[in-house]
Amino acid sequence: MTAQDxxxxxxxxxxxxxxxxxxxxxxHLAATADKIRHQFSTQTADxxxxxxxxxxxxxxxxxxxxxxxAEPLDGASxxxxxxxxxxxxxxxxxxxxxxDTNGTYIxxxxxxxxxxxxxxxxxxxxxxxxxxxxxxxxxxxxxLMRFKAKGxxxxxxxxxxxxxxxxxxxxxxxxxxxxxxxxxxxxRDPSFHMWHAFAMTxxxxxxxxxxxxxxxxxxxGNSLFCYPWMDENxxxxxxxxxxxxxxxxxxxxxxxxxARSDYTFLHDKRDTYDRTxxxxxxxxx
Numbered sequence: 388m389t390a391q392d393x394x395x396x397x398x399x400x401x402x403x404x405x406x407x408x409x410x411x412x413x414x415h416l417a418a419t420a421d422k423i424r425h426q427f428s429t430q431t432a433d434x435x436x437x438x439x440x441x442x443x444x445x446x447x448x449x450x451x452x453x454x455x456x457a458e459p460l461d462g463a464s465x466x467x468x469x470x471x472x473x474x475x476x477x478x479x480x481x482x483x484x485x486x487d488t489n490g491t492y493i494x495x496x497x498x499x500x501x502x503x504x505x506x507x508x509x510x511x512x513x514x515x516x517x518x519x520x521x522x523x524x525x526x527x528x529x530x531l532m533r534f535k536a537k538g539x540x541x542x543x544x545x546x547x548x549x550x551x552x553x554x555x556x557x558x559x560x561x562x563x564x565x566x567x568x569x570x571x572x573x574x575r576d577p578s579f580h581m582w583h584a585f586a587m588t589x590x591x592x593x594x595x596x597x598x599x600x601x602x603x604x605x606x607x608g609n610s611l612f613c614y615p616w617m618d619e620n621x622x623x624x625x626x627x628x629x630x631x632x633x634x635x636x637x638x639x640x641x642x643x644x645x646a647r648s649d650y651t652f653l654h655d656k657r658d659t660y661d662r663t664x665x666x667x668x669x670x671x672x
Contacts (some may be wrong), residue, residue, distance in 0.1 A: 440662035457486035481648035490526030495543035517576035616646035
């Protein structure tokens with residue numbers, strides 16, 4: 388197995404404090420960068436992954452302060468993660484509240500090992516039930532994003548996006564994505580229990596690697612990494628139920644290739660299922 392056949396992620400289930408000011412946001416960014424530096428003191432990775440809105444807390448109090456803590460693409464979050472990317476020669480995927488002249492977005496961005504912006508993705512689907520109130524504050528995105536690391540093709544999606552199977556399917560089948568980096572801010576409301584079922588299904592049905600990364604905390608946690616094939620011999624990789632948890636995860640291309648060879652779901656898929664319906668329903672009287 389060559390170096391191009393594996394990719395190592397450092398998945399960071401981090402706790403995020405109150406961040407209703409730019410100073411609090413920046414202090415949190417600096418503290419998180421130091422935690423990641425500590426992880427790199429013993430092991431290396433190719434891609435660092437952070438959860439949804441990893442720069443600020445997920446709360447109405449923080450969102451009410453977006454005039455102070457939302458950022459442009461080259462703002463405090465980019466500056467922090469670009470410096471760390473250069474320091475360790477890694478990609479960093481992070482999330483923040485992005486603001487431009489058109490609106491405010493829940494954004495995932497990627498910086499390269501050279502400290503350049505590889506691209507960004509604005510959350511397509513805004514969640515507005517349970518503990519979520521995103522439509523009161525944010526604008527939905529309208530484009531996809533992918534990037535390559537060590538020959539693997541990766542793409543970010545964000546939280547509520549997981550509930551729309553067409554998105555992951557399009558990324559894999561149309562754009563060749565092999566690793567979906569799904570960042571979340573999953574609060575323990577009534578929908579929390581269903582989240583893992585979606586993550587495992589997206590991985591299996593698309594035969595891709597699927598990291599579903601939550602933030603840490605009393606009401607969060609339980610991140611999950613899913614393989615392209617899982618059964619009684621291979622479970623998903625689970626994170627701590629509440630505490631901060633930093634996991635190095637090595638992806639082997641052979642695992643994905645074997646799954647797609649042994650179980651030909653993608654090969655056997657029809658081009659369209661929009662076909663004539665033959666119905667035996669009786670008309671109502």
